[in-house]
Amino acid sequence: VHNGIEYAIMELLAESYDLLRRGLGLSSGEVAGIFAEWQQGELASYLVEITPPILRRVEEKTGQPLIDLILDQARQKGTGKWTSQEAMDLQVPTPTIDTAVMMRDLSGFKAEREAASQALQGPSPAFQGDRPAFIRQLGRALYTGMVLAFAQGLALLRQGSQAHGYQLPLEAVARIWRGGCIIRAALLEDIRAAYQTNPELPHLLLGPHLGREVVARIPDLRAVAATAADLGRPAAGLLVSLAYYDAYRSARLPANLIQAQRDYFGAHTYQRTDLPGTFHTHWEG
Amino acid sequence: VHNGIEYAIMELLAESYDLLRRGLGLSSGEVAGIFAEWQQGELASYLVEITPPILRRVEEKTGQPLIDLILDQARQKGTGKWTSQEAMDLQVPTPTIDTAVMMRDLSGFKAEREAASQALQGPSPAFQGDRPAFIRQLGRALYTGMVLAFAQGLALLRQGSQAHGYQLPLEAVARIWRGGCIIRAALLEDIRAAYQTNPELPHLLLGPHLGREVVARIPDLRAVAATAADLGRPAAGLLVSLAYYDAYRSARLPANLIQAQRDYFGAHTYQRTDLPGTFHTHWEG
Numbered sequence: 001v002h003n004g005i006e007y008a009i010m011e012l013l014a015e016s017y018d019l020l021r022r023g024l025g026l027s028s029g030e031v032a033g034i035f036a037e038w039q040q041g042e043l044a045s046y047l048v049e050i051t052p053p054i055l056r057r058v059e060e061k062t063g064q065p066l067i068d069l070i071l072d073q074a075r076q077k078g079t080g081k082w083t084s085q086e087a088m089d090l091q092v093p094t095p096t097i098d099t100a101v102m103m104r105d106l107s108g109f110k111a112e113r114e115a116a117s118q119a120l121q122g123p124s125p126a127f128q129g130d131r132p133a134f135i136r137q138l139g140r141a142l143y144t145g146m147v148l149a150f151a152q153g154l155a156l157l158r159q160g161s162q163a164h165g166y167q168l169p170l171e172a173v174a175r176i177w178r179g180g181c182i183i184r185a186a187l188l189e190d191i192r193a194a195y196q197t198n199p200e201l202p203h204l205l206l207g208p209h210l211g212r213e214v215v216a217r218i219p220d221l222r223a224v225a226a227t228a229a230d231l232g233r234p235a236a237g238l239l240v241s242l243a244y245y246d247a248y249r250s251a252r253l254p255a256n257l258i259q260a261q262r263d264y265f266g267a268h269t270y271q272r273t274d275l276p277g278t279f280h281t282h283w284e285g
Numbered sequence: 286v287h288n289g290i291e292y293a294i295m296e297l298l299a300e301s302y303d304l305l306r307r308g309l310g311l312s313s314g315e316v317a318g319i320f321a322e323w324q325q326g327e328l329a330s331y332l333v334e335i336t337p338p339i340l341r342r343v344e345e346k347t348g349q350p351l352i353d354l355i356l357d358q359a360r361q362k363g364t365g366k367w368t369s370q371e372a373m374d375l376q377v378p379t380p381t382i383d384t385a386v387m388m389r390d391l392s393g394f395k396a397e398r399e400a401a402s403q404a405l406q407g408p409s410p411a412f413q414g415d416r417p418a419f420i421r422q423l424g425r426a427l428y429t430g431m432v433l434a435f436a437q438g439l440a441l442l443r444q445g446s447q448a449h450g451y452q453l454p455l456e457a458v459a460r461i462w463r464g465g466c467i468i469r470a471a472l473l474e475d476i477r478a479a480y481q482t483n484p485e486l487p488h489l490l491l492g493p494h495l496g497r498e499v500v501a502r503i504p505d506l507r508a509v510a511a512t513a514a515d516l517g518r519p520a521a522g523l524l525v526s527l528a529y530y531d532a533y534r535s536a537r538l539p540a541n542l543i544q545a546q547r548d549y550f551g552a553h554t555y556q557r558t559d560l561p562g563t564f565h566t567h568w569e570g
Contacts, residue, residue, distance in 0.1 A: 018539035107540035117536035236528035243521035251402035255392035
């Protein structure tokens with residue numbers, strides 16, 4: 001689960017880098033400066049910290065930024081995949097992690113992507129908005145995505161702990177991660193505090209402090225998602241994180257239609273909001 | 286894989302229903318009329334066809350639309366999950382299917398969603414745009430999502446066929462599905478034709494006809510995604526389908542940063558675009 005969260009955060013950072021580099025047309029050095037500034041605030045974390053030196057590294061022979069010469073095919077050792085597969089077995093939604101695994105897989109289809117980039121051309125509008133405002137929004141959207149990645153992973157650990165009788169103390173998990181690992185982040189102190197206050201907290205978004213912090217930044221995530229869609233930049237992790245947030249806070253989802261369809265074509269039955277029991281309708285006729 | 290595609294299409298239909306019902310504030314009967322109109326055109330399919338009678342069904346005792354009384358918790362028998370887990374093992378991206386599985390899981394957390402709907406309140410702006418134009422765009426976005434769901438499933442079948450030596454004739458698969466099953470759709474005739482023209486077609490988007498049809502409708506999917514984000518309606522399947530499209534047509538993805546980070550913290554090495562071989566950088570110092 002640590003590594004699943006790691007995949008998710010790395011995907012969110014890669015999408016942010018892409019929005020700045022190709023969306024706004026900034027240089028690698030300029031993007032490095034933005035990550036370095038982010039490292040001074042609420043995004044402070046190991047993975048943000050190592051990004052500026054990566055983006056500033058110059059390849060000696062060509063004098064080019066080394067990052068521009070690195071092949072865009074992400075490899076993996078399977079630990080993110082295990083997280084997603086286990087989440088599906090336990091029926092815990094972890095979409096930011098799943099999407100990060102998916103994007104690593106998609107990156108491997110380099111030849112198809114090159115063919116598709118010719119076949120599926122579309123407008124690539126230049127960014128027309130307020131750059132400093134967008135950069136600030138992106139940092140806040142990224143914070144939200146990171147909270148949601150941790151929230152999904154910790155909800156999975158909680159469910160796994162219940163299913164397998166692990167009795168995992170989530171406050172200690174957050175404290176250990178904060179102490180030193182690839183996903184260590186200042187944010188983990190707030191996560192630890194949330195579980196200290198309520199060891200049985202079902203979901204990080206239901207903790208008062210982090211819930212409030214996320215609510216305050218959701219307009220930024222909305223704006224970034226709309227910009228990514230408009231510019232045609234692939235930002236699956238950011239987009240799915242927003243959709244997950246909006247679904248999680250929906251007292252009513254349209255899953256009633258799914259249940260009705262399942263009952264229509266397969267007599268799988270459904271439950272009702274107004275009556276106990278299990279129901280089946282003879283839909284035809 | 287048939288059932289994985291079925292999950293994806295059902296999720297896309299549920300999101301469309303939700304955008305019309307809660308996003309635009311239409312009645313169940315009005316939404317039924319829109320689905321019935323869609324059934325007359327390029328969206329013609331079994332799952333679209335059964336939606337109007339479902340939405341028009343009146344519960345006898347209360348006189349209310351039955352759909353409004355059905356609990357929004359989608360159940361599953363695991364076949365969508367198997368599709369996503371197998372896709373992850375074969376490293377084939379199937380995000381629209383994965384997201385449909387995730388959303389069924391998320392629908393199960395009804396009590397948490399009810400609590401979150403109180404804790405995570407946000408603006409719920411009324412739709413201010415052109416309603417007939419949005420409804421037309423939504424139909425075209427839905428068509429695109431359906432093509433992408435089939436494209437993902439068929440890419441998975443192709444990879445599975447290669448991995449396991451099945452020698453699956455994908456034209457026959459499309460023809461059989463078209464003949465009669467839950468995902469039968471007029472669209473499958475175009476899919477069958479694409480594989481007839483090129484039995485080794487790596488991806489449906491690379492077939493000239495369907496690629497062109499999707500390119501023409503991507504602006505509609507972009508507009509619908511932006512509207513869903515703006516209105517706060519959960520549309521994970523539509524959003525991730527758009528992000529998948531934009532990633533698939535990206536000759537360069539930001540996975541180079543992921544590879545650099547992996548090499549930084551784990552010496553996992555990377556490849557380069559300008560030179561053959563495998564490389565490692567001493568990033569620190």
